[in-house]
Amino acid sequence: MVGRACREPKPSCSVPDSPRRASPSRPRPRSGPDEQKEVSVKIRVLAALPQEVAQQLCVCSCHRYGPGKKKKRRKMSHALKQVFNKDKTFRPKRKFEPGTQRFELHKKAQASLNAGLDLKVAVQLPPGEEQNDWVAVHVVDFFNRINLIYGTISDYCTEQSCPVMSGGPKYEYRWQDEHKYRKPTALSAPQYMNLLMDWIEVQINNEDIFPTNVGTPFPKNFLPVVKKILSRLFRVFVHVYIHHFDRITQMGSEAHVNTCYKHFYYFVKEFNLIDTKELEPLKEMTSRMCH
Incomplete structure (x- = not known):
């Protein structure tokens, strides 16, 4: 985002003892909010594209920056590496098959958001649709989005x-599952996040819990599993907001994260999917943000 610092030319070999004049230091211009916003928007747009396409666009866009944009390229490249690094918590997005009812519901939900509707209205069940289908679509979408935010x-x-x-x-969150950690166990945040994302990915790809075939009924334990998924995803918001929001602000992505949180909050409240006590850690912030 700033120009390359000028370097003093090396002294000529024919005059080895010539003194080198110290060049006056120049204050580096800081990146303005418009440039930070541009980087943030590009990250969000690229993240929504198929990985191969987005990476190619990233390479092309970096070549288009002039020599005076080295720092801007570096910041953009670093952020994109975070988005696409498979060694991080990012998983391939769970997608809906075109032509299916879930795909149509997903498009309907996205259209509502893109139209700028009030989020309280956008989360409401469309007339004639099954609630479990609507919930399933949103759980997958929230998993994709929150996974991206943490990454x-x-x-x-x-x-x-x-x-x-x-x-x-x-507030301390302990991990428990049916395999290695049968009792609530204190873990580091990155360990917890990795186990959480792995566990959710298994749930949403389990046809017995999230059936994809038209006409296949949802199991009786569908809503209990969904409530557990969403309660644990809420903890990601808690950790990010309380411990890492300065990083989100540095990237200029706070508006995007806030919108995602509001969408999540209005949805779980609309269908009563998270106990009120679980929402306590962000209660004060939520009261200001979600009127």
Whole structure:
């Protein structure tokens, strides 16, 4: 985002003892909000594209920047590496097959958001649609979005910086599953996040819980599983907001994260999918953000 610092030319070999004049230091111009917003928007647009296409666009766009944009290229490249690094928490997006009812519901939900509708209205069940189908579509969408949000700050969420998965000093989250951790176990935030994303991915790809065939009924345990998924995804918001929001702000993505949170919050409240006590850690912020 700034020009390349000028370097003093090397002294000529024919005059080895010639003194080198110190060049006056120039203050580096700071990137303005418009440039930061541009980077943030590009990240979000590229993240919504198929990975191969987005990576190609990234390469092309970096070549188009002039020599005076080295820092801008570096920042954009670093952010995109965070988005597409498979070693991070990013998983391939769970997609809906074209032509299916879920695909149509997904398009309808996205159209509502893109039209700028009030989020409280956008989350409401469309007339004539089944609630479980509507919930299933949103659970997958929230998993994709929140997974992306955490991935953008994952370089700063380490064993050293976050030795405990928490939401400030008052809230600590322990991991429990049916395999290795049969009792609630204290883990670092990155360990917790990796286990969480793996676990959710297994759930949403399980045809017995999230059936994709038209006419296949949802199981009786569908809503309990969904409530557990969403409660755990909420903890990602808690950790990001309390411990890593400075990073989100540096990237200029706070508006995007806030919108995603509001969408999530209005949805779980509309269908009563998270207990009120689980929402306590962000209660004050939510009261200001979600009127």
